[in-house]
Amino acid sequence: MISRKDILKAAELIKGTAHKTPVLSCCTINKMFGAKIFFKCENFQKAGAFKFRGALTAIKSLDENSKKKGVAAHSSGNHAQALALAARLNGIKAHLVMPSNSSKVKVEAVKDYGAQITFCEPTLEARESTLKNVMDKTNAIEIHPYNNKIIISGQATATIELIDEIGQPDYILAPVGGGGLLSGTALAAHYFSSSTKVIAAEPENANDAYLSFHSKKFSPSINPQTIADGLRTSLGSITYPIILEYVNDIVTVSERSIIDAMRLIWERMKIIVEPSSAVPLAALLENKIHFEKKQPTIGIIVSGGNIDLGELKSYF
């Protein structure tokens, strides 16, 4: 079990290296939803997403022998960038297995951070077998993007900072993909903001967490098609039980609402968020969450801002 102490230790480990990201509000959005909404802006985090918190915590937690071996993971997205940067800042090697269809922007970022990239076919099997080969060859330590207690402790630090800044909100909303961010958010609320309800939002086109949560039977994600590319993964053996126990509800949203919510954030808040980050606000747009009081205070974890602007044409 991840303890209160584990989370505080993660906060201590990343202090001074990870950004204490700003919490922003927008009068227009508050007025639209009759709520006080506080956006915890992990799009301003190093490497552009909350993932840096977990990756840095994991790397700082390695013993000296493991540090010499370096770290490895397969990822097409934000974890790859976060791990590459966290490794470089700590002077250790990072080996990333990336599917051949990864976005050019993300591949370039991982390269810029000095990581070794091995490309593979874009299937889970190829990613896992290629990663195994890389690890066999290099002895590098695998850092799983979410199914890892230290990673989860690191992701929990975003919520710690949010609560430090705004006090205990009535609700915290977070997106859910593999469940690393959501598990960390729910545990942080449990330990440090016990009156807060934690609600997750998920694309209905990738509703494995929604199904797993409500049926209480694990349902994997099978080739989901959603614009929210950070939320396509399935829950893990560590994240699923935490979510079952500590999350209050999971709701789903349409692709249309995700785009509308993203546009609302871009236009009104003047910040760039990636589609995954707009999923909780999409749940408000769809009126999917029943709030028990008027004018609730709501924290929203804005997961990241890594988006290929060249792809925008299809959205707006």
Added chain:
Amino acid sequence: MISRKDILKAAELIKGTAHKTPVLSCCTINKMFGAKIFFKCENFQKAGAFKFRGALTAIKSLDENSKKKGVAAHSSGNHAQALALAARLNGIKAHLVMPSNSSKVKVEAVKDYGAQITFCEPTLEARESTLKNVMDKTNAIEIHPYNNKIIISGQATATIELIDEIGQPDYILAPVGGGGLLSGTALAAHYFSSSTKVIAAEPENANDAYLSFHSKKFSPSINPQTIADGLRTSLGSITYPIILEYVNDIVTVSERSIIDAMRLIWERMKIIVEPSSAVPLAALLENKIHFEKKQPTIGIIVSGGNIDLGELKSYF
């Protein structure tokens, strides 16, 4: 002449109503240019641009009798939104003359802020004659968007805040259109940061300020075609002499560089800025400014973030 006192008075008048906007930095951008760059983010200002500072200062400076009459201006852009919002917050009427081709987003925003809109043909003559009619009918007081000492004092407050936060930078860069922001910036630097050089950047497709500055002979802007829609206006009779006296240099940039700089800010800083705001960074991209020392500290006034996302398709 606008005095040190006038600027401090403006700062006092807008305190608590205008946002003290954040100053952001980006490691990647600093590294690219070998400089420490501090972005003063007026895109997060109320109504999405620095214009709110001037409009609020002007409205708060009206006597009671004038307040009863209301205010008026012609504007297709940020001044219209700023004046409408500043008027509403002070319980006074705003009459805006907007050209019929104004962007829908901006018209909607002005309407939302409760202003009376009169549409006219999209020519300067029609704007001026329609404004005169509106003023004759309503007795409203004209608040010119830039050729107005009180407006200039208000725009100067962005630089006051920047200097308060980062100390005296070696350079401050600002875009120039009508020159309200630039005049305020140069005067604030003159009074409160005398070691700072102020350099303006302008689209080469709208280079009237560049020509007027270097030839020392006023050159108006004639139907300029630039993506930087906030910078199409000519200098005014009040702004031009201030700029001649207090600005160190004006450089021009290409449309391509403006788009590249805007994209760089969006992708790396995760904030939405409008094309006009990217013009100073475009000058760095084009290597147009000769800095006298290595690793200079540079403040950049990010003028605003009001952009029609529907138009993005043509940029990226």
